Amino acid sequence: MTPGDNGASTPEDDDPFGYLYADGQARGAQPPSGSGGYGYPNAVSRVRPVGERTYGGQQQAAPQYGGQTIPQQPGGGYGQQPNAAYQAPETFPGGAPATRQAPPNPGRGRGPNTKGLLIGAVAVVAAVVIGISLAMMNGNSDDNKASGGASTTPTQSQSVSPSPSSTSSASATGDIPPIDAKALRLDGGASLASDVKGAKAEGGIYVTNLNQTGAGVTWTVNGIPADGLYTVFAHYSATQDESMTLTINGKTFGSKFPLQNYTHQSDPANAWTTSYTYPTLTKGTNTISLSCQSGDSCDVLLDQLWVKQGKHTNKS
Template identity: 60%
Template sequence: MTPGNSGASTPEDDDPFGYLYADGQANGAQPPSGGYGYPNSVNRVRAVGQRQYGQVPQQQGAYGQPSAHYAAPETLPGGAPARQQPQGGGGRGRGPNTKGLLIGAIAVVAAVVIGIGVAMIGDDSGKKDDNQAGGATPAVTQSAEPTPTEKAGEKAPGELPKIDAKALRVENGANLASDVQGADASGGVYVSGLNTPGAQVTWNVDGIPEDGDYTLFAHYSTAGEDQAMTLTVNGKVYGSKLPVKNYRHAADGDFAKGWTTTYVYPTLNKGTNTITVSCQDGDKCNILLDQMWLKKGQVTR
């Protein structure tokens, strides 16, 4: 060989079209008949899949069957780790749990709706409270007008009996009047004329809850010297006179300034009792009487 020409038999000089050029023809290039056209050229024709470069020949197996010379990369030293395939029926991998996601989404939406509803209810309740607090609700007031029972001088529910002058039985010269101011009875009516011997007033008391001691109060007026009258309870004369003294120290004849109260402690029976105030021999009866009432036990007011 000469420098620059290593011969036409080397693979890199195997020009399959060398016979088309003058230098190729000078070197003896021929049209291809199995090689590349040069004499003694390397015949590189190979069947498909048979050219090997130091590798173990692979044998073609039946379609779908593994090759006897094939080994998975993960089985070789330093190979890639085996990939876990998701388990599932019918040879198909299972996708995400869409049913669970749907249930979770519905639960979140329901929680939000419930929260909004609770907030709205709370807000409405607050508005109702504000309206109630700020509203001008008319106050319920009681009429100052006395009830029919009070007008008649009788007891109110839960209280012991009370009577005005015009509801008393007036006898033997006693009479009703209203000329003198200051009477507490309805219409300012009082009993006058009691200073006549035998004159009297009678009160038939109903509704005494039980036997026992009670306090009998009498509202009256006197002027000048002290007075005293006879008290009879259920047909029996009380042990002492009814004291009707001039506690106001009203001047003789000035009955408008002599209104005051006295009391005694009679013993009454359960149910109905009869109380009489009368002017008997030896009594001083120059008084005006407008009210009487009872309280349980021995009290002073």
């Protein structure tokens, strides 16, 4: 098939490839030149630079970009919309416009508040240290309460054998707590035993062999608060009415110390009872002795002695 020929200066003459055919060359078709034209002589040229042609409207004002006017080729877009030729911003005089920066964000305009963070951290550490200190103080206080505030140093237990010189101290009220038989000084053949039950002393120990002249016990009492009348108590077991000599600071006190069978029991284990008398003691240290002297009846078992300031009975 060969291309048709409908005459010169017709739209078909715009065939840009006419110069390739013999009939086109006969009509003077030329290959493209440096000016950009090609085709037949006097042919309708539809070749336009980009943005040159306009359609039914006036050329619009050239747009601006970055403060520079963009040259616009004649013509525009379809309808009334101009189609400006595009040029890269860097081709304008002065180069590309400066990059537009976003306005600063008020909430993020400053860096982190490191000073506030440091203060907060210091406050937290201080609170922890104070809490630990208080916990340690409370723990120590609880330990003291649990131990009754007493020293943790173990105390040496009393020996079962009698002490050569037993002593006791008065409390703030002038009362002396009971002293056990094993803490008394034994004289004249007196000895310790625990065969008979019912003694109040520790271990059920009591003094026996008092029923002989010269046998007895001695108790040294410290810290008597003032001169005056005191009550001396004795806890003992007697199956008959007995009596012994009471000596205060080396002097015999009045009549005998009564050690009667107030329980009216014949079994020594059931005959434990209490007796008392009212000697005068001096401020400071006093020596109290209970012994079996001539004319005394001393068949008793003795396990405790104690003192109270003033005049008392067994029930007071």
